[in-house]
Amino acid sequence: MSYSFDHVRLEKGMYHETGRSFTQVLEREDPSECYKGTPLEGLDAYQRQLKRFDIKVKGAGSDVVDKFFATSQSAVLFPEYISRSVRQGMEEENLLPYITAAITRFDGMDYRSIASVPEAEQKELRHVAEGASIPETQVRSQNNLVKLHKRGRMLVAPYEAIRYQKLDLFSVTLRQIGAHINRMHLEDAIDVLVKGDGNDNPAEEFTVGTTPIGGSAGTLTYDDLVDFWAQFDPYEMNTLLVSGDVMRQMLKMTELQNPLTGLNFQGTGTLDTPLGAKLLRTSALEAGTLIGLDRRYALEMVQGSDVLVEYDKLIDRQLERAAITSISGFAKLFVPAGKVLRLGA
Known part of the structure; x- marks a missing residue:
């Protein structure tokens, strides 16, 4: 049986269409809907x-890198392989x-987000009499732009090497x-959560042993976590981002040694606190620090691009840089x- 994908002409220009990825261009030329009910459904x-x-x-029977360059058309697939592995x-x-x-996709380097900072009175849903004006909640653009950062790595690998x-082994390096790259993005996110995005909006900070958080400086107890949790009203502290040393202290808390909590951790690798917050450890956070979040309202990620590769160099086997x-x-x-x-x- 003949399929249309056998007749698609592959060329460099497929990577250069504005607003479309290479895969989207391929899908336009060879729609997946045409393969429903065939052995190729799902690809x-x-x-x-x-x-x-x-x-x-993939797998033990994977081909060598050189297989991509058997023809000029198959070489066009190599940058997409790099991109997907990364x-x-x-x-x-x-x-x-x-x-x-x-997550907001944005084609540019400077982005202006929105903000709504209602006062306590504006948060109330009051009874509105007939003919009376309805209370307002203002949504405005932020004063300062949010800067997008290009993060990346240089692939230095002479083709002959x-x-x-x-390919299965090469994919490990690409992953x-x-x-x-993702670690760099996480560091950017943490920096914005703590210091703000340039619009005079740093996070409120608390210290153990200083009102309203009880306890003794340098040590974290469950009571301290409860005091921290209490600061979030009317929001909900449903995520805790913690450094490695803080994670160790938390795992030693009696309250986190509930058998069901341990069973879930052993079975899935995820850990929820008795307060209902998902616990996330990262070395991108400085020692002795926790960030509590209501992840539904705290942070917006602005994507200027997905993974970009220098497709011209890759197709022409110029992998040196x-x-x-x-x-x-x-x-x-x-x-x-x-x-x-x-x-x-």
Whole structure:
């Protein structure tokens, strides 16, 4: 049986269409809907092209890098392979979905978010008499722009050095690059949560042993967590981002040694506190620090681009210095939805 994917002409220009990714361009030329009920159902347009050129990128039977360059058309698929492998690394152990309320795609480098900072009186849903005006909640643009940052790594790998390497092995290196890029984005997110996004909106900070948080500086107890939790009203502290040393102290708390909590941690690798907050550990946070969030309202992620690769160099086998980048930034939404607790000296 003949399929249309066998006749798609692949060329560099497919990476250069404004507003469309390479896969989206392929899907336009070879729609996946046409393969429903066939053995190829479930594959996207890029995966069908891999099948067309018999390129195996995973498993013990994976091909070598040189297989992509068997023809001029199959070489066009190589940048997409790089991009997907890097994205996979970015998505592994990715904490950003757990701390962002919304993701906005934006084509540019400077972004202006919105803000709504109602007073206590404006939060009330009052009875409105007939003919009376309805109370207002104002939504306005932020005064200062949110800057997007380009984060990336330079792939330095002469073609002759990798041409006979298995794709499955090469993917491991690419996933590690993705993990490094995502770590940079997480550091940007933490910086905005703590210091603000340039609109005079840093997080409110508390210190153990200083009112209203009880306890002794340098040590974290369950009572201190309860005091911190109490500062979030009317928001809900449903996420705790903690440093490694704080995580160790929390895991030793009697209240977190509930058998059901331990069973869930052993079975899924995730840990919820008795306060109902998801506990996330990261070395991107400085020692002795916790960030409490209502992830539904605290942070907006602005994506200027997905993973970008220098496709011209990759297709032409010029891997000596090929950049892999991703552009994103972060904006504060509702400032009281994120707070910082420090253990102190």
